[in-house]
Amino acid sequence: MTKGVVQFVEPTRDTSRKIIHIDMDAFFASVEERDHPEYIGKPLIIARHPKETAGRGVVTTANYEARKYGVHSAMSAQKAYELCPNGIFVPGNMQKYRDISSEIHQIFREYTDLIEPRSLDEAYLDVTDNKKGITSATVVAKMIQKDIYETLHLTSSAGVSYNKFIAKLASDFQKPRGITVIPPEDALAFLQALPIEKFHGIGKKTAEKMQSFAIYTGADLYQYNEMDMIQKFGKMGYSFYRKVRGIDNSPVQPQIERKSIGREHTYGKFLTTEEQVQQELRQLANAVAASLKKHQQHGRTVVIKVRYADYHTVTKRKSLAVYLKNEADILFYADELWSEVQGLEKEIRLLGITVTNLDPLSFENIQLPLEYR
Amino acid sequence: MKFTIKRNSFLNSLGDVQRAISGKTTIPILTGVKIVASEEGLTLTGSDSDISIESFITTGDDNADLTIERAGAIVLPARFFSEIVKKLPEDTMDIEVGMNFQTTIKSGSASYNLNGLDANSYPHLPVIDTQESFTLPTKLLKQVISQTVIAVSTHETRPILTGINMVISEGKLFAVATDSHRLSQRVVPLAMDMIDGDKTYNVVIPGKSLVELSRTIDEDVDSVEMMITENQVLFKTENMLFYSRLLEGHYPDTSRLIPDSASTEITFQAGTLLAAIDRASLLSHEGKNNVVKVAITPERVEISGNTPEVGNVKEDIAYVAVSGEPLEISFNPDYMKDALRTFAGAEIKVKFTTAVRPFIIVPTEDDQTFVQLITPVRTY
Numbered sequence: 001m002t003k004g005v006v007q008f009v010e011p012t013r014d015t016s017r018k019i020i021h022i023d024m025d026a027f028f029a030s031v032e033e034r035d036h037p038e039y040i041g042k043p044l045i046i047a048r049h050p051k052e053t054a055g056r057g058v059v060t061t062a063n064y065e066a067r068k069y070g071v072h073s074a075m076s077a078q079k080a081y082e083l084c085p086n087g088i089f090v091p092g093n094m095q096k097y098r099d100i101s102s103e104i105h106q107i108f109r110e111y112t113d114l115i116e117p118r119s120l121d122e123a124y125l126d127v128t129d130n131k132k133g134i135t136s137a138t139v140v141a142k143m144i145q146k147d148i149y150e151t152l153h154l155t156s157s158a159g160v161s162y163n164k165f166i167a168k169l170a171s172d173f174q175k176p177r178g179i180t181v182i183p184p185e186d187a188l189a190f191l192q193a194l195p196i197e198k199f200h201g202i203g204k205k206t207a208e209k210m211q212s213f214a215i216y217t218g219a220d221l222y223q224y225n226e227m228d229m230i231q232k233f234g235k236m237g238y239s240f241y242r243k244v245r246g247i248d249n250s251p252v253q254p255q256i257e258r259k260s261i262g263r264e265h266t267y268g269k270f271l272t273t274e275e276q277v278q279q280e281l282r283q284l285a286n287a288v289a290a291s292l293k294k295h296q297q298h299g300r301t302v303v304i305k306v307r308y309a310d311y312h313t314v315t316k317r318k319s320l321a322v323y324l325k326n327e328a329d330i331l332f333y334a335d336e337l338w339s340e341v342q343g344l345e346k347e348i349r350l351l352g353i354t355v356t357n358l359d360p361l362s363f364e365n366i367q368l369p370l371e372y373r
Numbered sequence: 374m375k376f377t378i379k380r381n382s383f384l385n386s387l388g389d390v391q392r393a394i395s396g397k398t399t400i401p402i403l404t405g406v407k408i409v410a411s412e413e414g415l416t417l418t419g420s421d422s423d424i425s426i427e428s429f430i431t432t433g434d435d436n437a438d439l440t441i442e443r444a445g446a447i448v449l450p451a452r453f454f455s456e457i458v459k460k461l462p463e464d465t466m467d468i469e470v471g472m473n474f475q476t477t478i479k480s481g482s483a484s485y486n487l488n489g490l491d492a493n494s495y496p497h498l499p500v501i502d503t504q505e506s507f508t509l510p511t512k513l514l515k516q517v518i519s520q521t522v523i524a525v526s527t528h529e530t531r532p533i534l535t536g537i538n539m540v541i542s543e544g545k546l547f548a549v550a551t552d553s554h555r556l557s558q559r560v561v562p563l564a565m566d567m568i569d570g571d572k573t574y575n576v577v578i579p580g581k582s583l584v585e586l587s588r589t590i591d592e593d594v595d596s597v598e599m600m601i602t603e604n605q606v607l608f609k610t611e612n613m614l615f616y617s618r619l620l621e622g623h624y625p626d627t628s629r630l631i632p633d634s635a636s637t638e639i640t641f642q643a644g645t646l647l648a649a650i651d652r653a654s655l656l657s658h659e660g661k662n663n664v665v666k667v668a669i670t671p672e673r674v675e676i677s678g679n680t681p682e683v684g685n686v687k688e689d690i691a692y693v694a695v696s697g698e699p700l701e702i703s704f705n706p707d708y709m710k711d712a713l714r715t716f717a718g719a720e721i722k723v724k725f726t727t728a729v730r731p732f733i734i735v736p737t738e739d740d741q742t743f744v745q746l747i748t749p750v751r752t753y
Contacts, residue, residue, distance in 0.1 A: 332530045359661045366729060366748040367553050370625040
């Protein structure tokens, strides 16, 4: 690429790594089917029944049976109900899914420590040098899928390639129970054949914009020179000029930091008094402080969330120059934020406190032992 | 009310009282400046209810050339009013209050009419009924403030730590501030004007008030008189009264926090150390952990910083003398920079005990009256 008086070096691809992307098949729904065999073969939707929530709530997961009706995650539960009135609606059990996810991670760790979780049901693994000394990443992927199935009775799909971008596309290629291997020599053909909206990272809006430039497939994208891509799509253009050439050098980042630690609680009996709010805030601050301690983190931003009986939701945040980790400090700022919300005019159904802007507690400024009288 | 005055002289006083006036106040009258004209002269007042400043211009003041034609009082919107006065065309100006608080400001051929407010609705300043006062040289007071205010906490979690603790006892003023990670302490002798030498005072003055006080008092004023009542403090100069509220509550006992022995001691020129810390902090500011490390051996003093996100830095610091045990200690360079600046380039001693105990910085020539303390950073 030439810009002004300078000429940039063409990017080259690094095909030396072996990356696996594991994606659990309809994770929450599969867990529920496993634990409730009576759901198998019926459309199962993980969401509270819209009749119980006056039409509110969203679908977190739908099983493959429900997907046949057009139900998908992030759809409103009401819409799902209209598409699939006979669907079984089950509220999710996040704690259970978290526990199972950490068991899956234990299986990963038998092969490699280079694990980058993307969510509870999805992770990248770098198996270039794996603990079992297996040279074929495809073999490793199959063994992991088998281990997960035998230990947890859950199915997964795997993508195997030389970078994260292609591995992710590959795992999505054949679902469920699939494995797709894209070796370096097939990567360009695979990417060129891919419809543009299938590229991970190209959302609906960008896809529409690309289509307006007659870019429908990877092959169309490939025709564009780097300068045009950057001018039309900014940083995304820079990135996709490389990705369509099979270039994505981002490493698998094992300790991808948690972005936030928070607790929220929905009250069956709505909160109506200041005393109740104060008591609940204290409990939440206590739980958040305990969780920060457990994860050896401290953070610089406190967020509170207040949801009223009518589902009107307010969040307030405050960022600080110093790190927080103690219950008293978290409570102080949560309470300050609460006084900005000024809201007991309506009953409260949910309160939450989150600490974000987290960093590992790798250092700590020693405090003077001040005694307050 | 009607008077004529030299614009520059008036602007000086107006600028002083404006330090107390906040544009953000929820009480509308406090966005105004109160002007009172009497036979003796003019009194200007500004307040945000935490601090109040009164400034006088006497009719005898040669620089002001003040002529009072008619006594009276008015409150004018401070922001507009000062912008107007700054931009008036001539050296002198006339102010006259007419019907319904309409105020005319004239200078040369320019004439403004401003809507004023009834001065009777302006809040009353406290009556300081004590006869007991202490006098401090202006320079010394400003020095005490600048040397301690750096350690004042900026967090409201512990409101008491947002002030400077001033203790007057046995003919001395002890000023202490701490945010729990560092501490500054200065002791100065006091001229006890009209006070029983046995009496002690212990108050906490908001750091913000003291910063404003320091900015308001002119260098050429020789001394400042200080009076304390139950919930306020008054600083008085010939032409100005500066009131501040006091913080409620007890200041934590800091008397045992300053270590009295050291196992490692280094003498530096404050400016040399400050420049080295400043260089090392360039990278640490970019990282998540704003930390630098100092490694001390009998042969050398090395400062280093490692910021994985950007890179690392290493430097041998020039020192005057080093003695005691070898030590490696980490700390926040910004705390160190703030502390070092208060020594105005003098020769200093840095005294350490262990890597996890606070260390202190004192002037070489006098380690009794001034100390900066910093707590180290423990790394895991």
